[in-house]
Amino acid sequence: MRRDEFRRVADEVAAEIGSGALRPGERLPTQRAFARARGIANSTAIRVYGELTRRGLVVGEVGRGTFVRATAPHAGGAALTERAAAAASGPPDPGTVNLELNYPVTPGQSELMSKGLAPLLRPDVLLDATRTAAPAGTPRAREAAADVLARAGWRPEPERLLFAGNGRQAIAAALSSLCGPGGRAGVEELTYPLVKSIAERIGVRLVPVAVDEQGMVPEALAEAHRSAPLSAVYVQPTLQNPLSVTAREGRRAQLAAVIREYGIVAVEDATWGFLVPDGPGTADGPGAADGPGAAGVPAPLAPLAAYAPERTVLVDSLSKRLAPGLTVGMLAAPAELVDVLTDGLRSGAWTAPAFNLEAAVRWVRDGTVAAVTEAKRADAAARQRILRERLGVDAAGRVRAGGRVRTDPGAYYCWWDLPSRWRAEPFVAAAAARGVAVTPGAAFAAGGHLAPDAVRIGLASPPMEALGEALEVLAEVAEVAAG
Incomplete structure (x- = not known):
């Protein structure tokens, strides 16, 4: 197989995305299944997915899958397409704030954990612990x-x-x-x-x-x-x-x-x-x-x-x-x-x-588990307050830019039913163009259930300041479509 074979296959997939055959938010096959379908080696499939990621056409998370991320037109009318393009044309951030991942870490957590690990490093203890x-x-x-x-x-x-x-x-x-x-x-x-x-x-x-x-x-x-x-x-x-x-x-x-x-x-x-x-x-x-x-x-x-x-x-x-x-x-x-x-x-x-x-x-x-648990409860509550403030969520869950947020005061994530003029895939693409990654509702739809026009926002991973700024970006993107 030629050394540039993976680029040829990546070009084919890119063309399918551009034509709308692969829609924004659509989940790609596993790399193994992709390799079988295209008649290529697994190693080539891995390079294809890496190339598509490098081009910004797909986004993936280990264990969850790879999804189309391009801003292809959606059957929602010319006005929606124009507004989605306008939202996506804003100045891109130098780095992406990932609101797909949801791994909470609180200050002082590492120090607490290291104390418990220290005794395990003794040679006599380590031998038993590594069986x-x-x-x-x-x-x-x-x-x-x-x-x-x-x-x-x-x-x-x-x-x-x-x-x-x-x-x-x-x-x-x-x-x-x-x-x-x-x-x-x-x-x-x-x-x-x-x-x-x-x-x-x-x-x-x-x-x-x-x-x-x-x-x-x-x-x-x-x-x-x-x-x-x-x-x-x-x-x-x-x-x-x-x-x-x-x-x-x-x-x-x-x-x-x-x-x-x-x-x-x-x-x-x-x-x-x-x-x-x-x-x-x-x-x-x-x-x-x-x-x-x-x-x-x-x-x-x-x-x-x-x-x-x-x-x-x-x-x-x-x-x-x-x-x-x-x-x-x-x-x-x-x-x-x-x-x-x-x-x-x-x-x-x-x-x-x-x-x-x-x-x-x-x-x-x-007591490390108990202490970190208490810290994370406080951390989640603080991030929920940032969510309500920066996204403009009222007591009934209504969002200032439109739509409704479903969440819990102690949760590390929320579900945003988007404003009626937004479809989930273009919204995710527009947010990604502004440097914020969120998960489309299609990722959660099971067994043929109709994918809702909604996104899940993970609140746990970024620093507080970055979270607040990312939420403001999402509000701005939604406002463009609502306007």
């Missing part, structure tokens, strides 16, 4: 994880805890073990994008289930199962990503009733639940009262696993609480599923490194 670990970890790791996962009135039984390398691997192990190739799993119609990638890789079909202001609708889940049986349902009851909604006590009880009635196993993702103070859970457990808590924060609630413990696999991790690069994924499983999940973790090579397990134990025991 392989079983999916069940160690008794110390299980007790520490049970403390982390405990939610007022509910604490998982340590002997039913398993460990993965991170939260994504925990989800992959759960879905592959419960569904298998060709199986069906229900998901919120707007869901965590990586679940889509995981399902594609393991051959699981995702079935979108309707959501409302409390997340997944129980009646819609039952209807989806009656249409064709579901092996599992992936659900985020607390601070659902991307909508930030939280299911109240009654909704959790209803979901538990449905999964019991139809024999479905729930994979409950609690990754962002740590942002809810004291929970999600209260001392009263599943009987906690409905209704908002202080300062608009939802009253803490026990997880779905407390309502249907025999039908729920709860997955969580330390990625968001501490750091994505040195983390542990956790699975709290019903007794009858421990063995099958253990096999799934082993067969997928998803078990946690022993070093990470030992580090996690020390961070839990020395």
